[in-house]
Amino acid sequence: MTRTRGLVIAAATIPMLLGACAQPGTTPVAGAADPVTESASQDTTAVIRVEYRGGFVPPDFLLGRLPMVSVYADGRVITDGPVPLIAPGPALPNLQVQQVGPAVVEELTREALEAGVKTGYDFGSPGVADVPSTRVTVVTAEGTQVAEAVALSVAQADDPALSAEQKAARKKLAKFVDRLTALPTAEGMAKPAAYVPEEVAALASPWTDPGDGLAGKPVAWPGPALPGEALNASTGTHCVTATGAQKDAVWAAAEKANQQTPWESAGKQWRVLFRPLLPDESGCDSLRSAG
Incomplete structure (x- = not known):
């Protein structure tokens, strides 16, 4: 049995980049057993993203929470996949990557705008407490549009706190969110590969x-x-990042660890959430705005 980590959708799309940065007929990513590491030649512009914001969860989880879906100008689709229902869970998240063509990215951009992704729109506040909001961001040649709806997937359809409009x-936005989160298993999609x-x-x-x-x-x-x-000084959450050989060593050690593993450094023991x-993204600063 598996579960999927928190859902958050932020869509960012710059259609005019696609012709220059994403090539038609891109070869699909290999099978899930084959890890895929970034290449310097790939376009790192996020064009579509889905993410959760806020909610009643520990502060370090807020800082380390991954978007559920990120689509890039070069056609990469990176998703936060299912993980085993075991306790304690594995130390590393199950990030997966697939490849789509520029036409699919353009189609998703258009669908996002048609689904009502528009900065400033009020999706209302349903009578649900301590639930995260779903954020959908779309970046086009005309600018960035962001839609954020509290309790999008759990609010009651007849909630009296919401107007008919x-x-x-919310129904239209939720349908688009479902479309994006189902993309990894959609017909014609290549089998996911591990993202490193x-x-x-x-x-x-x-x-x-x-x-325990x-x-x-x-x-x-x-x-x-x-x-x-x-x-987050108030909760004692700190951050370091590793690249190159150090990253490889951290990754290899984390693959053998779980979420409760005590890590020894400078004579002390630390709990580590791997992000x-x-x-x-680059460096710890890229996580400061998470929430």
Whole structure:
């Protein structure tokens, strides 16, 4: 049995880039067993993205939460895939990558705008507490459009706090979100491959024993010294990033770890949430605006 990590959709699309940066007839990505690492020749412009914002979750989860779908100008589709329902869960998320042609990216851009992705539109506030909002961002040659709807997938269809117009708009936006989140398994899509980033962030906070005996033995931290720079001083969440050989060492160690593994660095033990950086992200600063 598997579950899918938090859903967030941000769509960003610059159609005029596609002709120059995405080539028709791109060869589909290989099977899921074959990891795919970024190439310097690939376009890292995010053109479509879906993400959750806010919600009643731990601060480090907010900072490390991944978009569920990101589509790039070169046709890459990166999704936060299902992970095993085990406790504690694996340390690394299951990021997957597939390839689509420029016509598909253009079609998704058009569909996003038709679905009502427009900056400033009020989708209402349903009577649901502590639930994240779904953000859809579309970047076109004319500018960026962002739609954000609270409790988009869980609000009741007859919620009295919503007007008839808001209910209709939310239904249309939700349909587009479903279209994007179903893209990885859509007919004609290549089998997902594992996405391996060029840079990985480690969100570190002091480790405390959960008392369930599942954390395992402490592991020597193979990356830059923890805890790194403060991302959320009030909760003690810090961040370091690793690239090159250090990233490879961190990634290899994380593949054998779980979410409760204690990591030893500078004589202390740390809990680490691993956040692979996406092609359009760089450094810990790229995570500061998460929420």
